[in-house]
Amino acid sequence: MSTVSPGIIIYWFAEILLVSFFSEGLIVYYTHLWQRAFAGHSSANTKVHYRIGMLGFILFAGLFFHTAGLYAVDGEMLYHNVCLIIVLFPLFDDHINRFEYFLRCCGIGVFWVIHQLDHISSSIAVASILFLVCILLIIYRFHAQIRHNPVISFMLLTLIGCVFWLSFPHKVTETDFTDVVVSNVVLIRATLMVLVISLFISLYWNYQNRQNKRTHAIEKLAYYDPLTQAKNYTAYTTDIERRFQNAKLAGTNTVVASIDIDYFKQVNDRFGHLAGNTVLIGVSDLLHNTLKKYGCDQELYRSGGEEFVVIFRNASTNTAAEIITECWSKLSEHDFMYNGHTINITTSVGITNSAPDDTSFQDVYQRADHSLYHSKHNGRQTISIDSMTYLVKMARNLDALAYFGESVYDLRSPMKPLVADGLILKERNDQTHRWEIINPTSISMKFRISLLKKYLQTSRCQTVTLPLSRIDVSNSDAINSLIAFSQSDLGPERLIIQLTDPHLIDLLPPLTDLDTPIDIWLIQHNVLDLKQAILYTPRIKGLHFILSGHETQDPARHQLFQHWYQFAQDYHLQFAVSHIDQQSSLDLVADLPGINFVQGTKIESTL
Numbered sequence: 001m002s003t004v005s006p007g008i009i010i011y012w013f014a015e016i017l018l019v020s021f022f023s024e025g026l027i028v029y030y031t032h033l034w035q036r037a038f039a040g041h042s043s044a045n046t047k048v049h050y051r052i053g054m055l056g057f058i059l060f061a062g063l064f065f066h067t068a069g070l071y072a073v074d075g076e077m078l079y080h081n082v083c084l085i086i087v088l089f090p091l092f093d094d095h096i097n098r099f100e101y102f103l104r105c106c107g108i109g110v111f112w113v114i115h116q117l118d119h120i121s122s123s124i125a126v127a128s129i130l131f132l133v134c135i136l137l138i139i140y141r142f143h144a145q146i147r148h149n150p151v152i153s154f155m156l157l158t159l160i161g162c163v164f165w166l167s168f169p170h171k172v173t174e175t176d177f178t179d180v181v182v183s184n185v186v187l188i189r190a191t192l193m194v195l196v197i198s199l200f201i202s203l204y205w206n207y208q209n210r211q212n213k214r215t216h217a218i219e220k221l222a223y224y225d226p227l228t229q230a231k232n233y234t235a236y237t238t239d240i241e242r243r244f245q246n247a248k249l250a251g252t253n254t255v256v257a258s259i260d261i262d263y264f265k266q267v268n269d270r271f272g273h274l275a276g277n278t279v280l281i282g283v284s285d286l287l288h289n290t291l292k293k294y295g296c297d298q299e300l301y302r303s304g305g306e307e308f309v310v311i312f313r314n315a316s317t318n319t320a321a322e323i324i325t326e327c328w329s330k331l332s333e334h335d336f337m338y339n340g341h342t343i344n345i346t347t348s349v350g351i352t353n354s355a356p357d358d359t360s361f362q363d364v365y366q367r368a369d370h371s372l373y374h375s376k377h378n379g380r381q382t383i384s385i386d387s388m389t390y391l392v393k394m395a396r397n398l399d400a401l402a403y404f405g406e407s408v409y410d411l412r413s414p415m416k417p418l419v420a421d422g423l424i425l426k427e428r429n430d431q432t433h434r435w436e437i438i439n440p441t442s443i444s445m446k447f448r449i450s451l452l453k454k455y456l457q458t459s460r461c462q463t464v465t466l467p468l469s470r471i472d473v474s475n476s477d478a479i480n481s482l483i484a485f486s487q488s489d490l491g492p493e494r495l496i497i498q499l500t501d502p503h504l505i506d507l508l509p510p511l512t513d514l515d516t517p518i519d520i521w522l523i524q525h526n527v528l529d530l531k532q533a534i535l536y537t538p539r540i541k542g543l544h545f546i547l548s549g550h551e552t553q554d555p556a557r558h559q560l561f562q563h564w565y566q567f568a569q570d571y572h573l574q575f576a577v578s579h580i581d582q583q584s585s586l587d588l589v590a591d592l593p594g595i596n597f598v599q600g601t602k603i604e605s606t607l
Contacts, residue, residue, distance in 0.1 A: 066111065088160060089201060115168060247314070260347060262348055264345075371387050408576065421459060467500075467523065511539075521540070543576070
């Protein structure tokens, strides 16, 4: 019986320490990638790239050390243990989705099966694979409790490593197709190596977790408002400076929205400062929860007493305005409760975006501040973009709001009959005594349905087209209310929903097999959107092109019109053109035989 000398034991111990520290280095680098992917200030696209980089790093490093173990003259167990750890520790990652976890499981599954190939049909190999599947399910279910518990993570890693090596075949085929017998001493040595590595990694994870918590606590003291938990003005100035410079270098856009609570002093004077604090906390929570629906490309700050700021990275002004409009509407409709009192507030908003000639973030900040002042000066509860009014306060009186219809005619029939009304929401201006078009998103769906009921009671056409925004479609309660109304006795005979983004179709519930037909039409603005719409053609019934009379002779607009027309022809969709209020516009669409419908206010006299 052979004995193991003290020199060999020392060599083994040195080998174990070496591989432990080496594995630690790999984990440090991988942790750096994780921080950039999940905890950094990068854009959403950049974070996706880092997440892909994490998977690539696992794949490349694992494959490298596995291959090195196959061709190593000595110390092959060392390489295989490094490979085992590389594919194991990413299983404990925070924030990864099911697909990413599945890919990690596939990686360790392939690694596990490859090492069991020489006796894959044996009961030991089958049992070890079943054990692995069970462990992977346990880690997925309880990974949040496991990751930051050094005792449990150490026990799991050690258990997996021990099962891996104890179920390892005693006879394996080398790369030169020669059979080699693996002794018990070698397997014990490999198992011991896994135990020590697992201990090092578990201790490191625990240390790193405590460091992250300490760093986060210090950061919260310096950069977070203790009352609302939103980032404070110091963080705002720091972040906007960095993002301004990054956007300047990348040629991208940064949008800044300043939100101020109207007459906040009256809340404090009437209900007390604790009530004011309750409102500030509620405003912060509502803003945070609303913004969270749209991903991580926007950040919320409390920049002053009752003022909040939202920074949008690489976003258009229109996109940011739609999101802010939803926040603005929800704040106006929300009831804040304090000691049995119901407190309602309104907000004023100023929005601007970075410009190529901006020299510093102060230029952007001042424009946002001027836009906010413009909203305050124009009666509050107003949204202004670059000191121009975008939305005014919501009307509460049904008599001040109404739907107006643009007639839609069927050109396919010789009689060109009226087939639908295109609805436009308007508000009566008491000063000019005129009805002015307003943004429907400033009005709740419940309110709009009430207006729609009134319209249908006097309309000669019971088929209507209704444009919906991203804000409308994202609100499942609003959509369900609209569908329920369309199915009621007071609803329209047919409802045509118009969307500006084909991706919004994913948010709609199935609309087939309803008593009242509901069709989906797209209103698009460029050719790229039409390419994206190809994926949704099974659910799309038609396309709607907006063509104003003065754009009839515009070559760029005319070319876009041709693209739309051809797309409708290729995919057998109905095609409508609106704003036909001049003879020249009607002549243009009349030259194309595939135009199904035209819409306008003066078509009847033109046909």
